[in-house]
Amino acid sequence: MEKTEALSRRDAMRTMGAAVVTCGLAAADARAQAYAPQKQKQLTKAAAHYQDTPKGEAACGACPYFTAPNGCVVVEGEISPNGWCPMFTTFAPLDRGAHQGGR
Ligand code: SF4
Incomplete structure (x- = not known):
């Protein structure tokens, strides 16, 4: 048992x-x-809260996600170099994390 x-x-x-x-x-x-x-969809302009005008000195043309002449890696459609969205950053995508000790 x-x-x-x-x-x-x-x-x-x-x-x-x-x-x-x-x-x-x-x-x-x-x-x-x-x-x-590489297969992820881009956000719509509305979802990204994109605007055709810069925010202060921040503009798409200075963002690493901007692709000349009028594209963006993360937002779909025609993007103005003078536009802006809240994902604006000055860090190059490959540099992300470098400020945290290179992890
Ligand atoms: S600010 Fe937003 S829309 Fe403009 S390039 Fe950067 S991520 Fe794209």
């Missing part, structure tokens, strides 16, 4: 372990499939 209970407990632990590993692999696979920045 005790041996049967011990075996069934062991079997249950193996089953749970296999289930945890399976779930972990499935989650990792889902994350790997979800992370495809």
Whole structure:
């Protein structure tokens, strides 16, 4: 009787372990499939709160997301070099994190 209970407990632990590993692999696979920045859609101008005028001295032409002559990596449509949206930054995308110790 005790041996049967011990075996069934062991079997249950193996089953749970296999289930945890399976779930972990499935989650990792889902994350790997979800992370495809080159396939991400651009935001609409409305969603990005884009405006055709600069905000102070900040303008699309100085933003690293701006692509000449009138595009943006993250906002769809025609973008004015004199426009602006709240995603304006002065950090080059590849420099992100450098100010945090290069992580
Ligand atoms: S300010 Fe906004 S819309 Fe303009 S280039 Fe940068 S991210 Fe694109």
